[in-house]
Structure formats: structure tokens, C-alpha cells
Amino acid sequence: MTDRLETDRPVTEVGWDADPDVAGWPGLPVLSGDLRADVCVVGLGGSGLAAVGEVLRRGLSVVGLDAGRVAAGAAGRNGGFLLGGPAIGVHHAEAGWGLDAALRLYRQTLDELGELARLLGPEVVRRAGSLRLAGLPGEPADSAEQADRDAEWADCEQQYQALRRHGIAVRYYDGELGRGLFLPDDAAMNPARRALGLARRYSGQARLFEHSPAMRIGTGRVATAGGAVSAGLVVVAVDGRLELLLPELAGRVRTARLQMLATEPVRPGRLPCPVYGRWGYDYAQQDAAGRLFVGGGRDWFVEQEWTPETVPTAGVQAWIEQVAARFAGGPVRVSHRWAASVGYTPDARPLVTAARPGVVACGGYNGTGNLVGPVAARAAVALGLDGTPPPACFAS
Ligand SMILES: Cc1cc2nc3c(=O)[nH]c(=O)nc-3n(C[C@H](O)[C@H](O)[C@H](O)COP(=O)(O)OP(=O)(O)OC[C@H]3O[C@@H](n4cnc5c(N)ncnc54)[C@H](O)[C@@H]3O)c2cc1C
Numbered sequence: 001m002t003d004r005l006e007t008d009r010p011v012t013e014v015g016w017d018a019d020p021d022v023a024g025w026p027g028l029p030v031l032s033g034d035l036r037a038d039v040c041v042v043g044l045g046g047s048g049l050a051a052v053g054e055v056l057r058r059g060l061s062v063v064g065l066d067a068g069r070v071a072a073g074a075a076g077r078n079g080g081f082l083l084g085g086p087a088i089g090v091h092h093a094e095a096g097w098g099l100d101a102a103l104r105l106y107r108q109t110l111d112e113l114g115e116l117a118r119l120l121g122p123e124v125v126r127r128a129g130s131l132r133l134a135g136l137p138g139e140p141a142d143s144a145e146q147a148d149r150d151a152e153w154a155d156c157e158q159q160y161q162a163l164r165r166h167g168i169a170v171r172y173y174d175g176e177l178g179r180g181l182f183l184p185d186d187a188a189m190n191p192a193r194r195a196l197g198l199a200r201r202y203s204g205q206a207r208l209f210e211h212s213p214a215m216r217i218g219t220g221r222v223a224t225a226g227g228a229v230s231a232g233l234v235v236v237a238v239d240g241r242l243e244l245l246l247p248e249l250a251g252r253v254r255t256a257r258l259q260m261l262a263t264e265p266v267r268p269g270r271l272p273c274p275v276y277g278r279w280g281y282d283y284a285q286q287d288a289a290g291r292l293f294v295g296g297g298r299d300w301f302v303e304q305e306w307t308p309e310t311v312p313t314a315g316v317q318a319w320i321e322q323v324a325a326r327f328a329g330g331p332v333r334v335s336h337r338w339a340a341s342v343g344y345t346p347d348a349r350p351l352v353t354a355a356r357p358g359v360v361a362c363g364g365y366n367g368t369g370n371l372v373g374p375v376a377a378r379a380a381v382a383l384g385l386d387g388t389p390p391p392a393c394f395a396s
Pocket of ligand 1: 042043044045046047048065066067068069070071072073074075076077078079080081082083212213214215237238239240245257258259260295339340341342363365366367368369370371372373
């Protein structure tokens with residue numbers, strides 16, 4: 001049986017790219033010829049760009065390569081949530097990795113968010129907080145949904161207690177969208193604008209190239225079709241499909257597809273901030289014009305979504321459309337549908353590792369890499385340049 005998406009309109013495009021700031025991106029050159037730098041960064045998503053920034057901060061020279069446009073992958077196609085802490089929630093991370101590792105990652109992601117807001121301003125980083133709901137907005141469809149919501153509410157209580165214990169801001173929410181937790185430190189963005197904004201900022205000092213896929217990555221040298229970069233250190237900052245680029249990492253990171261859609265505007269202000277529910281599997285944010293950007297459903301299609309493919313499918317999209325209607329509080333009209341690859345790790349700790357001599361890699365953010373990815377990328381640079389072992393919140 002196929003799960004091919006049949007549409008009567010050409011809607012399989014990334015909703016974020018309609019933003020004039022993204023649509024007007026002038027592009028970067030393609031690498032041609034041979035260059036030399038202290039560091040070569042492969043992958044210019046949010047993580048690779050953080051690595052570029054970190055290398056510049058140290059006063060070193062850097063060349064960055066992307067296979068497509070800057071943030072051609074998940075970094076330009078995600079939900080745009082900027083959430084503090086690990087993907088699995090601080091209370092679960094505390095139990096699984098230890099208190100120090102969980103808290104350290106939480107604090108570093110909030111620092112990363114502060115830095116991003118400082119660099120890009122409120123036009124790009126909207127510090128509105130985030131809302132975790134127990135369940136989805138609206139009445140439960142059946143007793144199974146009610147039971148799941150009750151179980152999730154108990155988990156919200158545990159998260160609340162853990163956050164309060166560690167001095168992280170959190171409030172209960174009980175309102176139009178349901179019941180849950182409000183985390184005032186979190187934020188939202190158009191992810192493509194974030195990456196392009198950073199690339200613009202760094203392109204004066206770093207040499208950045210688009211449409212220049214790394215075809216061979218070895219000690220001291222990265223080769224593309226049009227040229228090569230010689231560098232003392234290579235940093236591979238690719239979340240999804242990392243094990244295809246560096247096959248020695250197979251088993252430590254596994255690629256999955258995540259899908260989203262965007263809608264025509266619904267009542268502005270319906271979602272005051274980015275909102276996620278049903279254990280974080282479903283999520284939505286609303287822009288100033290009232291459009292919803294909605295994703296989710298991976299848990300209903302687990303086996304099918306372990307794939308490096310990035311074409312949206314009928315089954316997942318039908319689920320997300322229902323979710324969108326719940327977030328909107330009424331019917332929606334879909335304008336865009338898309339998907340991208342992310343990496344998952346066995347114990348939900350992101351990977352920061354020396355993959356080959358002179359080559360370090362980071363990835364495997366378990367679906368929440370907008371802030372964790374940059375933290376990991378900085379740890380990868382420190383590992384490669386200083387030999388500093390990554391902190392315990394990362395698998396190395
Ligand atoms: C639908 C969806 C929703 C999500 N929602 C959220 C969210 O709301 N909040 C959150 O925190 N996280 C979210 N995530 C996860 C998040 O998007 C990723 O973890 C994060 O963007 C990873 O960024 P990255 O820079 O590490 O890697 P990527 O985005 O994977 O970037 C890697 C870059 O490397 C390039 N590349 C690949 N191969 C090569 C090569 N051979 N040579 C050169 N370049 C190469 C790619 O073109 C790409 O631009 C979501 C992901 C998806 C797919």
C-alpha cells in the first residue's frame with residue numbers, strides 16, 4: 001500500500017519560505033577551487049552556524065559548506081519552537097542522565113536563546129513563552145483520549161515540581177486551549193529567518209558556500225564537486241541523515257522524518273505563544289497574520305517515519321490536519337505541506353563525538369534541536385580544537 005499524498009493544489013512547499021525575508025534571500029556562492037581555513041563546518045543549519053560563530057569568536061578562520069540553501073534541512077523546516085532544556089523534559093532527563101547533566105543542558109539552552117535574541121532581535125526571536133498542554137485543545141474524542149490526557153496531566157505536575165525545584169520559571173495554565181504549563185522563558189521564530197539572519201551576519205567574516213555538498217570528508221580535507229577545503233578541524237553539523245554522511249555513526253543515531261503544514265489565517269491571537277500537546281507529539285504556532293504552522297503525528301506512524309525520505313505522506317498529513325483544526329478551534333484551509341529529517345539517539349542524549357581523526361560531529365537532537373543543536377555544536381568545536389570532552393548531557 002502506498003501513502004502517496006494526492007493534492008489538487010501545489011502545496012508541497014515549506015510554509016516559512018513565503019516570508020519576504022526568506023523569499024528574498026540572495027543566496028551564497030558555490031565553492032569553486034581550493035581554500036584553506038582553520039576549521040571547515042559541514043552543514044549550515046542552526047547548529048553549523050553556531051559552530052561558525054564559535055570559531056569566529058575564537059579569532060580563527062572558517063569555511064562553511066551547505067549541500068543546498070542555508071537551512072535547507074530541518075533547521076529551516078521545523079516548528080520554530082525555542083524551548084529550554086532537553087527534548088525529553090528536564091524531569092525525565094534528570095531521572096535518566098542525572099541532575100547535573102539535565103540542568104546544565106537546560107541552562108545552556110536558555111543562554112543560547114538569550115544570545116540568539118541579542119543577535120537577531122525581536123523581529124526574529126519572539127519571546128512569548130511556550131505552552132505545554134495535557135492533550136489537545138477541545139473535548140476528548142473518546143475515553144482513551146481522556147485517559148491519555150489524565151496521564152499527561154500527572155506528567156505535567158511532575159515537570160512543574162522539577163522546574164520549581166530548580167528555580168526555572170513555570171506557571172500552571174488553565175484557559176481556552178485546555179490545561180497545562182506555561183514556560184515564560186521560551187520563545188518562537190520562523191526558523192528559516194533565524195538561519196539566514198545568522199548567515200548574513202557571519203558572511204562578512206566567514207567564507208560560506210551554498211549548493212556545495214561535501215562528497216568526501218577526511219582528515220584535514222573536505223572535497224566538493226567544485227573544489228576542496230583544507231582545514232585542521234572539520235565539524236560535521238548535520239542532524240538528520242548524519243549516519244548516511246558518516247556511516248561509522250550508524251547505530252548511534254537514526255534518521256526519522258517529521259512533517260508539518262501551514263494554514264490560511266485563522267482568528268489572530270488564538271495561540272498566544274507556541275503550543276504543544278499530547279506529550280509533545282503535536283505542536284503549533286501562529287504568526288501575526290493568523291496563519292498556523294502545525295506538526296506532529298509521528299507516534300502514530302513510527303515505523304513508516306524511520307526514513308531518510310523527506311516527502312510528506314497522506315496519512316501523517318491527514319492527522320496533522322485534524323490537529324490543526326483542534327488548535328484553530330474550527331476548520332482550516334491548508335496552504336503548505338512539508339517534511340524534513342531529524343536524528344534520534346538511543347538514550348535521547350544528543351551526540352557530540354570525534355568521528356574520524358580531525359573530524360568531529362554533532363547531531364541526534366531527538367526532535368528538539370533549535371537550541372540544543374547550537375549548544376552541541378559549540379561542544380563539538382571545543383572537543384575538536386581544545387580536546388575538551390563533551391559534558392555528560394551529550395553522548396560521545
Ligand atoms: C518538522 C520538524 C519540526 C521540528 N520542530 C522543532 C521545534 O519546534 N523546535 C526544535 O527545537 N526542534 C524542532 N525540530 C528539530 C530541529 O529542526 C532540528 O533538530 C534542528 O533544526 C537541526 O539543525 P542542524 O543545524 O543540526 O541540522 P540540519 O537542519 O539537519 O542541517 C544540516 C544542514 O546540513 C546540510 N548538509 C547535509 N548533508 C550535507 C553535505 N554532504 N554537505 C554539506 N551540507 C550538508 C543540509 O543541507 C542542512 O542544511 C523539528 C524538526 C522537524 C523536521
